[in-house]
Amino acid sequence: MRAAVAVLLAGTLVAACGSGSGGDGDSNTLTWSMWASGSEEQKVWQELANRVTAADPQIKIRLETSPFNDYFTKLGTRLGGDGAPCIVSMQSLRTAGYADGMLPLDDLIARNTFDVSDFDRSVMEGLSVGGKRYALPYDVGPVILTYNKDLFRKAAVAEPEPGWTLAEFESTARALTREGRYGFVASPVDLWMFPMVLTRTGAQPTDGSGDLRLTTPAMTAGVQWYADLAARKKVAPQLPGVAPPFAETEFLNGEVAMGANGPWALLNLKEQADFTVGLTTLPAGPDGSRTYSAGSGFGISKSCPQPELAFKAITLMTSQQQLEWLGEVGRAYPSRESAQHAWYEHADIAGAREVLEAANDTAIPLRTTQNWERVTKLLHQYLVPVFNGAGSAAQALEQVQSQAGQD
Numbered sequence: 001m002r003a004a005v006a007v008l009l010a011g012t013l014v015a016a017c018g019s020g021s022g023g024d025g026d027s028n029t030l031t032w033s034m035w036a037s038g039s040e041e042q043k044v045w046q047e048l049a050n051r052v053t054a055a056d057p058q059i060k061i062r063l064e065t066s067p068f069n070d071y072f073t074k075l076g077t078r079l080g081g082d083g084a085p086c087i088v089s090m091q092s093l094r095t096a097g098y099a100d101g102m103l104p105l106d107d108l109i110a111r112n113t114f115d116v117s118d119f120d121r122s123v124m125e126g127l128s129v130g131g132k133r134y135a136l137p138y139d140v141g142p143v144i145l146t147y148n149k150d151l152f153r154k155a156a157v158a159e160p161e162p163g164w165t166l167a168e169f170e171s172t173a174r175a176l177t178r179e180g181r182y183g184f185v186a187s188p189v190d191l192w193m194f195p196m197v198l199t200r201t202g203a204q205p206t207d208g209s210g211d212l213r214l215t216t217p218a219m220t221a222g223v224q225w226y227a228d229l230a231a232r233k234k235v236a237p238q239l240p241g242v243a244p245p246f247a248e249t250e251f252l253n254g255e256v257a258m259g260a261n262g263p264w265a266l267l268n269l270k271e272q273a274d275f276t277v278g279l280t281t282l283p284a285g286p287d288g289s290r291t292y293s294a295g296s297g298f299g300i301s302k303s304c305p306q307p308e309l310a311f312k313a314i315t316l317m318t319s320q321q322q323l324e325w326l327g328e329v330g331r332a333y334p335s336r337e338s339a340q341h342a343w344y345e346h347a348d349i350a351g352a353r354e355v356l357e358a359a360n361d362t363a364i365p366l367r368t369t370q371n372w373e374r375v376t377k378l379l380h381q382y383l384v385p386v387f388n389g390a391g392s393a394a395q396a397l398e399q400v401q402s403q404a405g406q407d
Contacts, residue, residue, distance in 0.1 A: 028306075029061070030306070032062065034063060036067070046063050071089075079102070086304035088301050089299075090134065095127050095128070096129050097368075097369075101303075105133045123140035137318065142362075145258055145281070146259055147159070147277070149275065151176060157175045163284060174235055176235075181257065184257065188383035191294055194366060201218040203221075212404060214400055214401045231386065251269075252269065266279065266333075289359075291363050327342035378403055383396050
Protein backbone atom coordinates (compact mmCIF):
# COMPACT_ATOMS: atom_id res chain seq x y z
CA MET A 1 0.00 0.00 0.00
CA ARG A 2 1.13 3.52 -0.59
CA ALA A 3 2.20 5.68 2.30
CA ALA A 4 -0.54 7.92 3.52
CA VAL A 5 -0.72 11.14 1.58
CA ALA A 6 -2.31 14.24 2.97
CA VAL A 7 -5.19 15.64 0.94
CA LEU A 8 -5.98 19.31 0.75
CA LEU A 9 -9.28 19.93 2.51
CA ALA A 10 -12.23 22.06 1.80
CA GLY A 11 -11.34 25.57 1.81
CA THR A 12 -7.65 25.61 1.00
CA LEU A 13 -6.99 29.21 2.02
CA VAL A 14 -3.91 31.27 2.80
CA ALA A 15 -3.57 32.96 6.17
CA ALA A 16 -1.99 36.34 6.50
CA CYS A 17 -1.54 38.45 9.55
CA GLY A 18 -0.16 41.90 10.17
CA SER A 19 -1.33 45.45 10.32
CA GLY A 20 -4.06 46.67 8.02
CA SER A 21 -1.71 49.06 6.27
CA GLY A 22 0.93 46.42 5.71
CA GLY A 23 3.24 47.97 8.26
CA ASP A 24 5.62 49.42 5.69
CA GLY A 25 4.43 53.00 5.50
CA ASP A 26 2.64 52.55 2.18
CA SER A 27 -1.03 53.34 2.75
CA ASN A 28 -2.01 51.37 -0.36
CA THR A 29 -0.46 48.13 0.89
CA LEU A 30 -3.06 45.74 2.27
CA THR A 31 -2.14 42.75 4.39
CA TRP A 32 -3.90 39.57 3.31
CA SER A 33 -4.30 36.72 5.79
CA MET A 34 -4.62 33.30 4.15
CA TRP A 35 -3.79 29.67 4.83
CA ALA A 36 -1.44 27.50 2.79
CA SER A 37 -0.21 23.93 3.19
CA GLY A 38 3.21 24.50 1.66
CA SER A 39 5.41 26.50 -0.67
CA GLU A 40 3.56 25.51 -3.85
CA GLU A 41 0.28 26.75 -2.48
CA GLN A 42 1.91 29.93 -1.21
CA LYS A 43 3.19 30.57 -4.73
CA VAL A 44 -0.34 30.36 -6.13
CA TRP A 45 -1.73 32.85 -3.66
CA GLN A 46 1.22 35.20 -4.12
CA GLU A 47 0.59 35.09 -7.85
CA LEU A 48 -3.05 35.99 -7.22
CA ALA A 49 -1.90 39.01 -5.20
CA ASN A 50 0.46 39.97 -8.03
CA ARG A 51 -2.33 39.64 -10.59
CA VAL A 52 -4.52 42.01 -8.58
CA THR A 53 -1.73 44.61 -8.53
CA ALA A 54 -1.26 44.19 -12.27
CA ALA A 55 -4.97 44.85 -12.76
CA ASP A 56 -4.87 47.91 -10.48
CA PRO A 57 -1.37 49.26 -9.67
CA GLN A 58 -2.85 51.33 -6.81
CA ILE A 59 -3.35 48.13 -4.85
CA LYS A 60 -0.42 46.33 -3.29
CA ILE A 61 -1.01 43.20 -1.22
CA ARG A 62 1.31 41.75 1.38
CA LEU A 63 0.53 38.05 1.80
CA GLU A 64 1.15 36.21 5.04
CA THR A 65 0.33 32.54 5.46
CA SER A 66 0.03 29.85 8.09
CA PRO A 67 -1.08 26.20 8.00
CA PHE A 68 -4.82 25.61 7.89
CA ASN A 69 -4.90 23.98 11.33
CA ASP A 70 -3.31 27.08 12.89
CA TYR A 71 -5.02 29.73 10.82
CA PHE A 72 -8.29 30.21 12.65
CA THR A 73 -6.76 30.09 16.12
CA LYS A 74 -4.40 32.89 15.17
CA LEU A 75 -7.11 34.81 13.33
CA GLY A 76 -9.40 34.87 16.36
CA THR A 77 -6.67 36.50 18.42
CA ARG A 78 -5.81 39.05 15.76
CA LEU A 79 -9.39 40.08 15.02
CA GLY A 80 -9.81 40.91 18.68
CA GLY A 81 -6.88 43.37 18.64
CA ASP A 82 -5.42 46.20 16.59
CA GLY A 83 -3.16 44.08 14.38
CA ALA A 84 -5.80 42.38 12.26
CA PRO A 85 -5.12 41.96 8.53
CA CYS A 86 -7.20 44.07 6.17
CA ILE A 87 -8.14 41.15 3.91
CA VAL A 88 -9.39 38.12 5.84
CA SER A 89 -9.75 34.69 4.26
CA MET A 90 -12.81 32.90 5.59
CA GLN A 91 -14.36 29.45 5.29
CA SER A 92 -18.14 29.19 5.23
CA LEU A 93 -18.32 26.67 8.09
CA ARG A 94 -16.46 29.07 10.37
CA THR A 95 -17.96 32.42 9.40
CA ALA A 96 -20.33 32.61 12.37
CA GLY A 97 -17.44 32.40 14.82
CA TYR A 98 -15.51 35.32 13.34
CA ALA A 99 -18.19 37.69 12.06
CA ASP A 100 -17.87 40.00 15.08
CA GLY A 101 -14.40 41.01 13.94
CA MET A 102 -15.30 41.42 10.28
CA LEU A 103 -16.95 44.19 8.32
CA PRO A 104 -20.36 43.42 6.76
CA LEU A 105 -20.00 43.93 3.03
CA ASP A 106 -23.59 44.82 2.15
CA ASP A 107 -23.10 48.59 2.20
CA LEU A 108 -19.92 48.36 0.14
CA ILE A 109 -21.65 46.08 -2.37
CA ALA A 110 -24.54 48.53 -2.71
CA ARG A 111 -22.37 51.66 -2.78
CA ASN A 112 -20.18 50.23 -5.53
CA THR A 113 -23.12 48.65 -7.39
CA PHE A 114 -21.20 45.39 -7.36
CA ASP A 115 -23.13 42.59 -9.05
CA VAL A 116 -23.09 39.38 -6.99
CA SER A 117 -25.60 37.45 -9.13
CA ASP A 118 -22.87 35.35 -10.78
CA PHE A 119 -21.75 33.86 -7.46
CA ASP A 120 -23.14 30.51 -6.35
CA ARG A 121 -26.10 31.18 -4.09
CA SER A 122 -25.34 28.53 -1.47
CA VAL A 123 -21.82 29.75 -0.72
CA MET A 124 -22.98 33.36 -0.58
CA GLU A 125 -25.44 32.24 2.09
CA GLY A 126 -22.74 30.20 3.82
CA LEU A 127 -20.50 33.27 4.10
CA SER A 128 -23.36 35.29 5.60
CA VAL A 129 -24.46 35.60 9.21
CA GLY A 130 -27.73 37.12 10.38
CA GLY A 131 -28.60 38.13 6.83
CA LYS A 132 -25.34 40.07 6.36
CA ARG A 133 -22.59 39.12 3.90
CA TYR A 134 -19.07 38.90 5.32
CA ALA A 135 -17.00 37.63 2.38
CA LEU A 136 -16.97 37.32 -1.39
CA PRO A 137 -16.43 33.66 -2.31
CA TYR A 138 -13.68 32.35 -4.51
CA ASP A 139 -14.59 28.68 -4.38
CA VAL A 140 -17.55 26.47 -3.63
CA GLY A 141 -18.33 22.83 -3.66
CA PRO A 142 -21.15 20.43 -2.92
CA VAL A 143 -20.22 17.36 -0.92
CA ILE A 144 -20.23 14.34 -3.23
CA LEU A 145 -18.90 10.78 -3.16
CA THR A 146 -15.59 9.89 -4.77
CA TYR A 147 -14.81 6.28 -5.59
CA ASN A 148 -11.98 4.03 -6.70
CA LYS A 149 -12.84 2.84 -10.19
CA ASP A 150 -10.18 0.13 -10.08
CA LEU A 151 -11.71 -1.51 -6.99
CA PHE A 152 -15.16 -1.41 -8.58
CA ARG A 153 -13.79 -3.08 -11.70
CA LYS A 154 -11.90 -5.72 -9.73
CA ALA A 155 -15.03 -6.60 -7.73
CA ALA A 156 -17.22 -6.56 -10.87
CA VAL A 157 -19.51 -4.00 -9.23
CA ALA A 158 -21.41 -1.49 -11.37
CA GLU A 159 -20.25 2.09 -10.91
CA PRO A 160 -22.81 4.36 -9.21
CA GLU A 161 -24.64 7.01 -11.20
CA PRO A 162 -26.29 10.24 -10.06
CA GLY A 163 -29.66 9.47 -8.53
CA TRP A 164 -28.66 6.16 -6.95
CA THR A 165 -30.34 5.27 -3.65
CA LEU A 166 -29.22 4.58 -0.10
CA ALA A 167 -30.21 0.93 -0.55
CA GLU A 168 -27.96 0.73 -3.61
CA PHE A 169 -25.19 2.49 -1.68
CA GLU A 170 -25.28 -0.03 1.16
CA SER A 171 -25.44 -2.97 -1.24
CA THR A 172 -22.46 -1.57 -3.16
CA ALA A 173 -20.48 -1.00 0.04
CA ARG A 174 -21.07 -4.62 1.10
CA ALA A 175 -19.96 -5.95 -2.27
CA LEU A 176 -16.74 -3.90 -2.12
CA THR A 177 -15.84 -4.93 1.42
CA ARG A 178 -13.41 -7.73 0.66
CA GLU A 179 -9.77 -8.77 0.79
CA GLY A 180 -9.01 -6.53 3.75
CA ARG A 181 -10.52 -3.44 2.15
CA TYR A 182 -13.77 -1.64 2.89
CA GLY A 183 -16.55 -0.32 0.71
CA PHE A 184 -16.78 3.07 2.38
CA VAL A 185 -15.05 5.25 4.95
CA ALA A 186 -17.22 6.91 7.60
CA SER A 187 -15.87 9.63 9.85
CA PRO A 188 -17.33 12.01 12.47
CA VAL A 189 -16.01 15.01 10.53
CA ASP A 190 -18.71 17.62 10.04
CA LEU A 191 -18.41 17.98 6.28
CA TRP A 192 -18.37 14.21 5.70
CA MET A 193 -20.93 13.05 8.26
CA PHE A 194 -23.70 15.66 8.22
CA PRO A 195 -24.40 15.50 4.45
CA MET A 196 -24.96 11.73 4.75
CA VAL A 197 -27.26 12.31 7.72
CA LEU A 198 -29.10 15.02 5.76
CA THR A 199 -29.80 12.73 2.82
CA ARG A 200 -30.81 9.89 5.17
CA THR A 201 -33.15 11.70 7.62
CA GLY A 202 -33.20 15.39 6.69
CA ALA A 203 -31.72 16.39 10.06
CA GLN A 204 -29.52 19.47 10.32
CA PRO A 205 -27.06 20.20 13.16
CA THR A 206 -28.31 23.73 13.84
CA ASP A 207 -31.60 25.57 13.75
CA GLY A 208 -32.35 28.70 11.78
CA SER A 209 -30.96 30.97 14.50
CA GLY A 210 -27.57 29.27 14.78
CA ASP A 211 -28.29 27.17 17.89
CA LEU A 212 -26.97 23.62 18.12
CA ARG A 213 -29.58 20.86 17.83
CA LEU A 214 -27.87 17.49 17.91
CA THR A 215 -30.36 15.52 20.00
CA THR A 216 -33.43 15.51 17.79
CA PRO A 217 -34.75 12.03 16.92
CA ALA A 218 -33.90 12.53 13.25
CA MET A 219 -30.31 13.58 14.01
CA THR A 220 -29.78 10.74 16.49
CA ALA A 221 -31.15 8.17 14.06
CA GLY A 222 -29.10 9.53 11.17
CA VAL A 223 -25.81 9.58 13.06
CA GLN A 224 -26.44 6.08 14.47
CA TRP A 225 -27.07 4.75 10.96
CA TYR A 226 -23.90 6.42 9.71
CA ALA A 227 -21.76 5.15 12.61
CA ASP A 228 -23.18 1.64 12.20
CA LEU A 229 -21.66 1.45 8.72
CA ALA A 230 -18.44 0.86 10.67
CA ALA A 231 -19.67 -0.40 14.05
CA ARG A 232 -22.32 -2.95 13.05
CA LYS A 233 -22.44 -3.44 9.28
CA LYS A 234 -18.64 -3.52 9.00
CA VAL A 235 -18.55 -1.93 5.54
CA ALA A 236 -16.32 0.88 6.83
CA PRO A 237 -13.13 0.64 8.90
CA GLN A 238 -13.03 1.37 12.60
CA LEU A 239 -11.42 4.67 13.53
CA PRO A 240 -8.17 5.40 15.29
CA GLY A 241 -8.21 8.25 17.78
CA VAL A 242 -6.54 10.55 15.30
CA ALA A 243 -7.27 13.76 13.47
CA PRO A 244 -9.80 14.05 10.60
CA PRO A 245 -7.45 13.33 7.64
CA PHE A 246 -7.90 9.59 8.34
CA ALA A 247 -10.82 9.33 5.90
CA GLU A 248 -8.99 11.08 3.05
CA THR A 249 -5.78 9.10 3.47
CA GLU A 250 -7.63 5.77 3.67
CA PHE A 251 -9.31 6.55 0.36
CA LEU A 252 -6.18 7.84 -1.33
CA ASN A 253 -4.19 4.79 -0.24
CA GLY A 254 -6.70 2.36 -1.72
CA GLU A 255 -7.92 0.98 1.60
CA VAL A 256 -11.54 1.98 0.96
CA ALA A 257 -13.57 2.13 -2.23
CA MET A 258 -15.77 5.19 -1.53
CA GLY A 259 -15.61 8.34 0.56
CA ALA A 260 -17.24 11.75 0.84
CA ASN A 261 -15.32 14.69 -0.56
CA GLY A 262 -15.70 17.87 -2.58
CA PRO A 263 -14.52 19.28 -5.91
CA TRP A 264 -11.80 21.24 -4.11
CA ALA A 265 -9.92 17.93 -3.58
CA LEU A 266 -10.58 16.17 -6.89
CA LEU A 267 -7.58 17.46 -8.79
CA ASN A 268 -5.24 16.50 -5.95
CA LEU A 269 -6.82 13.05 -5.78
CA LYS A 270 -6.44 12.62 -9.52
CA GLU A 271 -2.78 13.62 -9.42
CA GLN A 272 -1.80 11.64 -6.31
CA ALA A 273 -3.86 8.45 -6.49
CA ASP A 274 -2.48 5.40 -8.27
CA PHE A 275 -6.01 4.49 -9.36
CA THR A 276 -8.70 6.14 -11.46
CA VAL A 277 -11.00 8.39 -9.41
CA GLY A 278 -14.72 8.48 -10.11
CA LEU A 279 -17.40 10.65 -8.57
CA THR A 280 -21.13 10.58 -8.04
CA THR A 281 -23.81 12.28 -6.00
CA LEU A 282 -24.62 11.30 -2.44
CA PRO A 283 -27.15 8.45 -2.46
CA ALA A 284 -30.79 9.50 -2.38
CA GLY A 285 -32.82 9.11 0.77
CA PRO A 286 -36.59 9.49 1.23
CA ASP A 287 -36.52 13.04 -0.16
CA GLY A 288 -33.96 12.42 -2.88
CA SER A 289 -30.24 13.09 -2.91
CA ARG A 290 -29.47 15.97 -0.58
CA THR A 291 -26.16 17.54 0.30
CA TYR A 292 -24.39 20.50 1.83
CA SER A 293 -22.09 22.98 0.15
CA ALA A 294 -19.04 24.65 1.57
CA GLY A 295 -16.67 27.25 0.27
CA SER A 296 -14.26 30.00 1.11
CA GLY A 297 -13.85 33.65 0.35
CA PHE A 298 -12.29 36.97 1.22
CA GLY A 299 -13.63 39.52 3.68
CA ILE A 300 -12.45 42.68 5.42
CA SER A 301 -11.59 43.15 9.09
CA LYS A 302 -13.43 45.84 11.04
CA SER A 303 -10.14 47.51 11.93
CA CYS A 304 -8.98 47.86 8.31
CA PRO A 305 -8.19 51.57 7.79
CA GLN A 306 -9.00 51.42 4.06
CA PRO A 307 -12.15 49.34 3.61
CA GLU A 308 -12.94 50.82 0.18
CA LEU A 309 -9.51 49.85 -1.15
CA ALA A 310 -9.77 46.43 0.47
CA PHE A 311 -13.18 45.94 -1.11
CA LYS A 312 -11.80 46.78 -4.53
CA ALA A 313 -9.02 44.26 -3.92
CA ILE A 314 -11.38 41.41 -3.04
CA THR A 315 -13.63 42.17 -6.00
CA LEU A 316 -10.58 41.79 -8.24
CA MET A 317 -9.50 38.63 -6.39
CA THR A 318 -12.91 37.10 -7.10
CA SER A 319 -13.38 38.43 -10.63
CA GLN A 320 -14.28 36.04 -13.42
CA GLN A 321 -10.79 36.36 -14.88
CA GLN A 322 -9.00 35.46 -11.64
CA LEU A 323 -11.39 32.65 -10.76
CA GLU A 324 -10.93 31.14 -14.22
CA TRP A 325 -7.20 31.21 -13.54
CA LEU A 326 -7.62 29.56 -10.12
CA GLY A 327 -9.75 26.90 -11.79
CA GLU A 328 -7.11 26.31 -14.45
CA VAL A 329 -4.32 25.83 -11.90
CA GLY A 330 -6.50 23.53 -9.79
CA ARG A 331 -6.81 25.72 -6.71
CA ALA A 332 -10.57 26.23 -6.78
CA TYR A 333 -13.88 25.04 -8.13
CA PRO A 334 -14.87 28.63 -8.92
CA SER A 335 -17.68 30.28 -6.99
CA ARG A 336 -18.68 32.21 -10.11
CA GLU A 337 -20.80 30.10 -12.42
CA SER A 338 -19.29 31.89 -15.42
CA ALA A 339 -15.80 30.68 -14.40
CA GLN A 340 -16.57 27.04 -13.63
CA HIS A 341 -15.88 25.95 -17.19
CA ALA A 342 -12.16 26.50 -16.54
CA TRP A 343 -12.19 23.91 -13.76
CA TYR A 344 -13.98 21.31 -15.90
CA GLU A 345 -11.61 21.87 -18.82
CA HIS A 346 -8.55 21.48 -16.62
CA ALA A 347 -9.87 18.59 -14.50
CA ASP A 348 -10.83 16.40 -17.45
CA ILE A 349 -12.67 13.96 -15.14
CA ALA A 350 -15.32 11.87 -16.83
CA GLY A 351 -18.84 12.70 -15.65
CA ALA A 352 -17.71 15.58 -13.42
CA ARG A 353 -20.06 18.19 -14.87
CA GLU A 354 -23.15 15.97 -14.64
CA VAL A 355 -22.40 15.01 -11.02
CA LEU A 356 -21.49 18.46 -9.76
CA GLU A 357 -24.40 20.18 -11.47
CA ALA A 358 -26.80 17.59 -10.02
CA ALA A 359 -25.29 18.05 -6.56
CA ASN A 360 -25.36 21.83 -6.84
CA ASP A 361 -29.08 21.70 -7.61
CA THR A 362 -29.83 20.26 -4.15
CA ALA A 363 -26.96 21.76 -2.10
CA ILE A 364 -27.67 23.99 0.86
CA PRO A 365 -25.08 25.71 3.06
CA LEU A 366 -24.03 23.84 6.19
CA ARG A 367 -25.07 26.26 8.91
CA THR A 368 -22.85 26.27 11.98
CA THR A 369 -22.60 27.85 15.42
CA GLN A 370 -20.27 30.52 16.73
CA ASN A 371 -18.33 27.87 18.64
CA TRP A 372 -18.14 25.38 15.78
CA GLU A 373 -14.45 24.64 16.39
CA ARG A 374 -15.38 23.33 19.83
CA VAL A 375 -18.33 21.39 18.43
CA THR A 376 -16.15 19.60 15.88
CA LYS A 377 -13.60 18.60 18.50
CA LEU A 378 -16.31 17.24 20.79
CA LEU A 379 -17.91 15.32 17.93
CA HIS A 380 -14.63 13.57 17.30
CA GLN A 381 -14.03 12.93 21.00
CA TYR A 382 -17.40 11.36 21.72
CA LEU A 383 -18.30 9.74 18.40
CA VAL A 384 -15.11 7.80 17.62
CA PRO A 385 -16.03 5.15 20.23
CA VAL A 386 -19.53 4.89 18.73
CA PHE A 387 -18.05 4.22 15.27
CA ASN A 388 -15.94 1.53 16.93
CA GLY A 389 -18.94 -0.18 18.52
CA ALA A 390 -18.90 1.30 22.03
CA GLY A 391 -21.87 3.39 23.20
CA SER A 392 -24.67 4.95 21.21
CA ALA A 393 -25.05 8.01 19.02
CA ALA A 394 -27.77 9.29 21.37
CA GLN A 395 -25.41 9.24 24.34
CA ALA A 396 -22.54 10.81 22.43
CA LEU A 397 -24.63 13.58 20.89
CA GLU A 398 -26.16 14.37 24.28
CA GLN A 399 -22.64 14.89 25.63
CA VAL A 400 -21.70 17.21 22.76
CA GLN A 401 -24.99 19.13 23.04
CA SER A 402 -24.64 19.59 26.79
CA GLN A 403 -21.04 20.76 26.60
CA ALA A 404 -21.23 22.94 23.50
CA GLY A 405 -24.89 23.85 23.18
CA GLN A 406 -24.77 26.48 25.91
CA ASP A 407 -21.35 28.00 25.11
